[in-house]
Amino acid sequence: MCSSEEASLLRLEEVFSAALAHINSLVLQPLLLTEPSDAWTRECLQLLQQLHQSSQRLWKVTEESRHSLRERLHHPDSVGLESLLLLHGAERVLQVHIEYIESYTNCMVARAFQGAAKQRSAHWRDQRKVLQQFLWAMGSVSLEGAVGPVLVQSLRQPLTHHVQQYVFLLLSLGDTIRENHPTRKLVVHAATLFGNLQSFMSQALDEAMATEALWPTLSSRLRDELCNPADRRLLQDSRDIPVTVSPLRADRVLLFRDSLVLLQGHHVHTFDLKLVWVDPGQDRDTLHVLTPEEEFSFCAKNPQGQVAWQRKVTQAVRQALCGKKDFPVMGADPEPPEPPACRCEAYTFQVEGRLCQATYEGEWCWGRPHGKGTLKWPDGRSHVGNFSQGLEHGFGICLVPQAAEDKFDCYKCHWREGSMCGYGICEYGTGDVYKGYFQEGLRHGFGVFESARTASQPCKYTGHWELGQRSGYGIGEDRDRGEHYIGMWQADQRHGLGVLVTQAGVCYQSCFQADKMVALSVPLCLFLLLLELLRPALSASPNPSPFPGSSVRPPRAQAGPCPPQFHLCPHRQLGLGAFPVESRWRGVYGPFWDFVQAGCPGDQQEALLGFHVQSSKELRKSQEYLCCERTPPEDSTDSIADLLEQLPQHREPGALQQYLKKALSNSLHPLGKLLRTLMLTFQATYSGVGANKHLQGLAQEEVKQHARELWAAYRGLLQVALQRRGQALEEDEDAETRDLQVHRLVLPLLLPSFYPELFTLYLLLHEREDSLYSQGITCLSLFPDTRLLEFLDVQKHLWPLKDLTLTTNQRDSLVRDKCFLSAIECLQKMITTVDPREKLEVLERTYREIEATVSRVLGQEHKLPMDDLLPLLIYVVSRARIQHLGAEIHLIRDMMDPTHTGGLYDFLLTALESCYEHIRKEDMQLHRVPSRWTAW
Amino acid sequence: MMAIRELKVCLLGDTGVGKSSIVCRFVQDHFDHNISPTIGASFMTKTVPCGNELHKFLIWDTAGQERFHSLAPMYYRGSAAAVIVYDITKQDSFHTLKKWVKELKEHGPENIVMAIAGNKCDLSDIREVPLKDAKEYAEFIGAIVVETSAKNAINIEELFQGISYKGLLARRPQLVALSLTMLCCCSLTNPSEVESRFLLHHLFSVCKIC
């Protein structure tokens, strides 16, 4: 069954629909016929068109609603109450109404009706009667006077009446439905909505009227300036509730829906509400307003006035940020919701200064850029990244266009309070690149600068910087001259002790002052060069020894300070005393220790480790959409917090080794990053021209120092990790334990990273000995096994002849590489690893193989004395034919755990070395006494 | 736990004088339970107490053949002590010993403790080198001297003990007084002929150092 209210609703809709049709033909259509004569009328026409469209939509919805009501009345049993558009589509109906109100008030504020009506006043005079009749029919008091107000009234009156009736009928309809019925809820909901719409409409009309009334009080210039946009509404006027403004001066303050306007004489100061923050001041009589470039306070005459302004401004800001008016209208809540402090907006700075004319687009907080954002200057400069308190802070990419088109300086860096600080990569428009640390916008600490390949003087610098200049220990490579400078710098010049290596392999240490070598004249230079070239011939002097052929290794010369020293000794090492290894790469470790000492703060992780971004080329391409697309460390598993969490879980030797291995190979781990940087410095120093045998000592001590430093770095991280867990800190280990960890644990993990360059230096250093050794090997390889055993005076009873299943004749003549095969093959495995300890283990296994073979031959266990062992070992070594054995041996010895000194491994290595030396000299003996076996 | 001091000891001398035999005797006589790895008879270790320390001898054998002499410096570098062995029945071996001493003085590590062992003293009836000669020579160069027999285990322990004490004293002169009292106590409790001879010798050398 249908209630009478439904029938009334249907009638209501029918009447309203007819009224709308009437309005359309009587009012809107004629208004739209006006010919726009000036800008104002053109604008009026536009607003009227919008109103027309809104009214059409309103009419359509009404028709729809009418239809649903009729359906319901005709088939009350099959069609439920909820099928009414007013109930199930209440929001849509409401929306159309709000839209209509908006368009209507827009026209009202712009006085569009008056404007349009003026054009065809004759027409309206004729129509006046009809209109009045129409309004009278709608239940309105008739209007006398001008056409304008009549039109205004005719467009509003039917709507107000209609909504009023909606509410009334829906409420009565609700009463007819019993409690708890689901449709009752729907009805009540719709009634509430339309109730709210009533207050919304009246507020909108009030605001529109206030705005309309405002214009005549302003000068026409001000009016023209302020009347746009069309939906601007006055919310508060200091003429109604007076306020004084300071320190800015204003004789009138207008609060609009979208902006706050200060008027001072003819001067207008407009603030976009989206970038206005209201801070209720300390004292309750003032109200602080923050904007991107201004800060001022309002002071009302009394607390009520103060509260009114604060409430209005706060609400306006909030609604401006939402982009729509409140619905339902806010009541007089004691605590209205605050607008968010952090916002995302664009703004162009106007005030003179660094940011003048720059546009910031991004996150703001309390009047300042804060969070992620983009700053663009009109000259093409741009900065994308993190901001804090209005300054660049955190990761950022800055592009600075160069004079030449399409060329940019690109800074991908960490910033602190507006300047570069921490790790950064700068790719300059010229093609130069700097990768390293900054402080206060200048290169500072460790960094690598590489000029463009096309530069007139291509160069590369790897080392320390101070306030933008090369200063401290550093490597300078002059690509043109093929010169390599390793040493001290000051104020961008070579200054202090340095080692110079030339492409020709000449290497000397000298003192530099202001980029010039002191105490070394050019002729002397040439003379020394000559000496160096003649060195092989000169240095082949016999050494005195108690036994013929015995030699004593020359003690390694300590490099002293100036004047330049040249040495004819092939093993002479340069730079050893000059650049103390403890402080050589201080700048690499510095940022790490700063980080650890600060307790490893997560937000500084990137400043330490660097970051992953696209190349500058890609950046430039996508400059329009510059956004900080980089893998954020906090999302990956490598966040410093996780890392410190894991660190103390791997303390047992095996686990620790695994952990360190992983950490060192991961460039996002502080230890891995350190290693990466150290590899860079190592390659810069010792590869290319730097691969000079006189630098082996420098390189060798550097690698060991790195192992020590990395262990200390691990300990540093561990302390922070333990502190975070609230556990007791570790006591400092004693020197012995530390050395043990450094050599047993860290060095083997580290060595592979430095091995290529390091081994090359050893190769070069022992080149001559190794070539003699190779000759020796070649000579010995001509011998059949038995002949060689005989030649080496291996006692006959130890010969593994059972291994040879050949005739006696063949044994003497042909057989090669058959005896002690297992030992030989074992020894050959030595070059498959870089870990000195593993190499030594290979050596020990080789010995065990020899011992096993001998024991087998003798049929009993046999302990080999040196008299027997040495010849056998020489035999095995000569057959194993390991290349560059001298370099290998010396590398092992230098990198060996010092606790092995004098022990088993030392003994084995010495035995191997003595074999090597013997073979090296045996070569000469072979030439001296060839008759001994050729007679056979 | 007592501190362990490692002493690298290098064996020098002609082939056949009994170097390997001396070490085997020394190491194997008192077979201790913790067998440390060895390289046959070429590298062996043995730990003995000395004063309030433990001395771990790292004994490096060398090849005695003439052709390998030139390789010896690699073996004796970094040695705390060198045991130079001669055969009392072979004058030649004593001659070689002198050459070793000379080389060590010139090229060996500084402060190396030299110990001269006249081996095969069980064969004193066919002796060629008188004990007096050896003693005079040892005194002259400031070395420990003792006649040993690897075969009969005579003076082997004492040889190494001597090295221990001398090494200790040489490194730490401030311990001299302590050691002297200790030596005196030892001589009172164990007044064997060999022991006292050795102690006397030590007192001499200690006095020389001081």
Ligand SMILES: Nc1nc2c(ncn2[C@@H]2O[C@H](COP(=O)(O)OP(=O)(O)O)[C@@H](O)[C@H]2O)c(=O)[nH]1
């Ligand atoms: N009679 C006797 N013979 C000894 C003594 N020490 C070693 N020998 C023998 O001397 C020979 C050479 O000994 P060895 O230890 O191989 O001398 P090495 O070449 O110096 O190592 C072997 O036959 C031993 O048996 C000893 O004290 N007395």
Ligand SMILES: [Mg+2]
């Ligand atoms: Mg031997």
